[in-house]
Amino acid sequence: MTESIRDLAHLSHVELLTPKPDESLDYFREILGMEVSGERDDSLYLRGFGDYERASVKLTASTQSGVGHVAYRTSSLEALGRRVTALEAAGARGDWIDGDVGHGRTYSFLDPDGHRLEIFYETERYIPPPELRPALKNQPSRYLGRGVGVRHLDHVNFLAVDPAENRVFAERNLGLRLTEQIVLDDGTEAGVWLASNQKSYDLTYTRDATRTRGRLHHAAFFVDQREDVLRAADIFLEHGIVIESGPHKHAIQQTFFLYTWEPGGNRIEVCSGGYLIFAPDHEAVVWSQAERAKGQAWGMHTVPSFHVKGSPPVPEEDALLAGHPV
């Protein structure tokens, strides 16, 4: 890519399914410190104090955990049009749907592994009610000092049977940029990290060891300081929320991280740090099998559950996938 035209502007929100909506709500509101900013049907909408749109999480009551969809905002209406054209040319079966709470007309489609993605341009710039109005006008809403206090949705990690197939799909049709990847000795891509902008990633596909399609590995929320992640660990500890792994620093992307499971059964990361990519001609960093065997940045080995556990696929997407064209 010789031009820095990026049709996807940024990750916008993630819809998480939960069989325990009240407990999940408590996790996102009281522990992560997010705010409820909308409600419709069986869904609640939440946001971090740094999210400028209405919501970055849609929490939907369901029979099981899982990811309903992940949405990106495009850079313009034209960019949205270009992406839909590219997707349909590639044979992706998608549909235009009415906007959800907080955003306008949307194109909804599946990635090769069967995760539902949505793209849209028109959005609602969130105007907080008086009690959430920030002291500084360059901040979307008030920092509440409640719980972890996440700033915004940072990235989503999908499990996939074949990360390479999804990477190609995302590069070609969505214009995402590959920034780091794991390539095993046999050439298999075990993980790919993709970015729509100067954050070094906002969408990740890692190989599903169980060979199941459509699963979620985790959704991640950003805090400003590494110390905030340590403080988050103390807060999770006090709430009896098991920390699956971390706080520690990833070798890949150098993200400082911590993983827990929200009560509904979806893995949630609190993260900080990492780096920005300024170079327009950045070449993806490739990690070999031997390099990955060294563990995380400071040597901690990945917990076994990390390689196999994930939120299950959504049944209806699963059915659709039988005839997935890409």
Place this chain on the structure above:
Amino acid sequence: MTESIRDLAHLSHVELLTPKPDESLDYFREILGMEVSGERDDSLYLRGFGDYERASVKLTASTQSGVGHVAYRTSSLEALGRRVTALEAAGARGDWIDGDVGHGRTYSFLDPDGHRLEIFYETERYIPPPELRPALKNQPSRYLGRGVGVRHLDHVNFLAVDPAENRVFAERNLGLRLTEQIVLDDGTEAGVWLASNQKSYDLTYTRDATRTRGRLHHAAFFVDQREDVLRAADIFLEHGIVIESGPHKHAIQQTFFLYTWEPGGNRIEVCSGGYLIFAPDHEAVVWSQAERAKGQAWGMHTVPSFHVKGSPPVPEEDALLAGHPV
């Protein structure tokens, strides 16, 4: 002092008077993140998650702001006896009173400047209710992740007409140790920092520029990390609480600090850092007038209000002081 016998074990609590008890309560509970642990008459009792006694703040509704009293716990019953003997031999007019919420029989007296001090030994080791039980048994109660989240009361700073007089009183009768002091070119002691233990100070007297007796400069609460003080600044900002000074680092004691005023009219510091004094023969660090003129550690000059503003004296102590013997 060739032996490290210290009859006062540690600062225990401070009683603050407030004409706006509801707003003060909101400040201590919602913003500082303390917990209400008792109530009697016109007073509420509060504690930080690291205070092992029942309370470190007694908040008393009153017609004006001010410090009701400051209490130390002694190292033993014998130590309490020794201190009372010393105080009475020195002519201090004190009285034995029944214990307040959370502690036993207490000796109450005035320092030379007219601040009321109390010393006691018997105390109640706080047993938190189930919802405040900590995850780790070596912590007095749960870290709530609400607001600033102060750990414990750290120190109290009294304004005094003559800090030297009060220093001598505290050294001789209470066994406190001078750790740092400001001595002006004319020999005046403009400030004295005293410690009952290995914290480098828990009681400070600084000169009252208005020549008023019995005033409080501030009470300070400890947080673990400097980053917690920065986070506190963000929280105060969002609550519309004016930050009088800081965050910055004191040259004296190297405390990382931030000052606000609680709504009742008492100055409150949130602090971290500083250092411990391990040497049994530590010699007090003396700061000259020229050295103090350099400002704080990183060069910030002290705000003018810092030299003159304080909580007013308590009228009844003021009356008593007319005939104060020391």
Place this chain on the structure above:
Amino acid sequence: MTESIRDLAHLSHVELLTPKPDESLDYFREILGMEVSGERDDSLYLRGFGDYERASVKLTASTQSGVGHVAYRTSSLEALGRRVTALEAAGARGDWIDGDVGHGRTYSFLDPDGHRLEIFYETERYIPPPELRPALKNQPSRYLGRGVGVRHLDHVNFLAVDPAENRVFAERNLGLRLTEQIVLDDGTEAGVWLASNQKSYDLTYTRDATRTRGRLHHAAFFVDQREDVLRAADIFLEHGIVIESGPHKHAIQQTFFLYTWEPGGNRIEVCSGGYLIFAPDHEAVVWSQAERAKGQAWGMHTVPSFHVKGSPPVPEEDALLAGHPV
């Protein structure tokens, strides 16, 4: 701007003039912790561990302090061509020059206030010598743990007689985006913050109270954590480097900052925090005169020297400016 085409990819480097090259070198290498990565004629080239190009600072021995030039890398060769076409159409007197150490052919021109700017595309991706090779391959070079340890050049702040004129120039000819600005009651733009990418600013013009053209206010270097800025303050203190202002948090841009002067006479900021701008249709935040009067985020007032002191203009640019066309 409906498309996120950004022809300038990122701020690349700043050339600082110094009459005390040895002392300035010591400041950048031993105190800021940068590494020397090149030398030519009277100039030394330095870089932070996170700069991917050869250098982000060119330190040039001179008779006085000042900014030699500020350079941006473009997104592509085509983008470079487009910018030159736009600049020449606007009447900017520029010249193509040979590349400096670390980058290729460059277009050099003056902004309306007389600061020299350079744009180029071809650059040298820095390959560190063995002793500077990083442990993690996604990092340009080793984090040395020496001094402050700045990651990369963050932004440059020019003083200007008329910030608005320079803003218009930068928006139209360079494609920079206005993200925040100060507009006084009389409509004067007292400061403008501009960005080439998702960082919320990399170039700032603030009004020169002395009405002098071509002066530098400061160059800023990024560290990852707010705690790193506090640690920097301790390091400056120990080296006898006066801290002009901070550590504190700017209201504008929310940058956590600290300012010192390097021995050659240029103001240097160490900064962290701030926020990223993801919205493709972000509207500039406008601060009024009254809002600015409130001081910085946590209430500290700006030091008077901040409004008048700066590195002087470069004489030769000054002469050229007499007939500046824009």
Place this chain on the structure above:
Amino acid sequence: MTESIRDLAHLSHVELLTPKPDESLDYFREILGMEVSGERDDSLYLRGFGDYERASVKLTASTQSGVGHVAYRTSSLEALGRRVTALEAAGARGDWIDGDVGHGRTYSFLDPDGHRLEIFYETERYIPPPELRPALKNQPSRYLGRGVGVRHLDHVNFLAVDPAENRVFAERNLGLRLTEQIVLDDGTEAGVWLASNQKSYDLTYTRDATRTRGRLHHAAFFVDQREDVLRAADIFLEHGIVIESGPHKHAIQQTFFLYTWEPGGNRIEVCSGGYLIFAPDHEAVVWSQAERAKGQAWGMHTVPSFHVKGSPPVPEEDALLAGHPV
């Protein structure tokens, strides 16, 4: 103990034996950031910027790794006399020896497990040379901003065949206070944490799984912020020093920690946090086998090497121990 008389004032220094003195020196000076403050025979003496005595580490060239001795300073000459009387009454075979670099006459003896301990009172208050003079006079020497930058020696952890036996010895003869301990289901004390002052521990005995006497588990150095421990991890990573465990938070003592091995073969901890014990009647916190099985504070399990690896016993002490009387 009803009185807070503590005859041992604080941990003073640790002598580490190293078969690789040059590499060990590099570790302590360049990576930990300590300063060499003395030399005699085959030993170098080093200190952190917050140590007030001449040295907190004595690094002695030897044929193998291990702990030469651990020294405490007493509260007074009288206190030293009292401890020697108690030790000799208990049958401990000790000797008076001439002081080492930095301190006066010393009583040297073995604990029941065969570690050599020394106690003394007279010490040299370190006066730094001009280049190490601190900016703030209440700090022993300059914070150098080099490497990790440890403040002072924090604690020593001995492996022992029977921690309980050593606990009783330390309580009775040295006046140390038990603050936390692990008691297994069969009543075995698997670990005991002891303190001479208000730090919550400075000497630890943990059970040697290999049933070897006289081994060192680790020596620990303090940094002010948890963020400093994270930064230390980055520095170790860049120096190719393997991090055995951490950064993480201990459940016991709540210390934030990181363990590495210095090149000579001794385990070194960098730590921060924890808590102070103010209560004169603090009761030791007892951890059961089930509680310990939960892992560290945030759930990380202890690495297996932690239970078996340690520096070997010193041969000559080993020989002496055959007839150890306690």
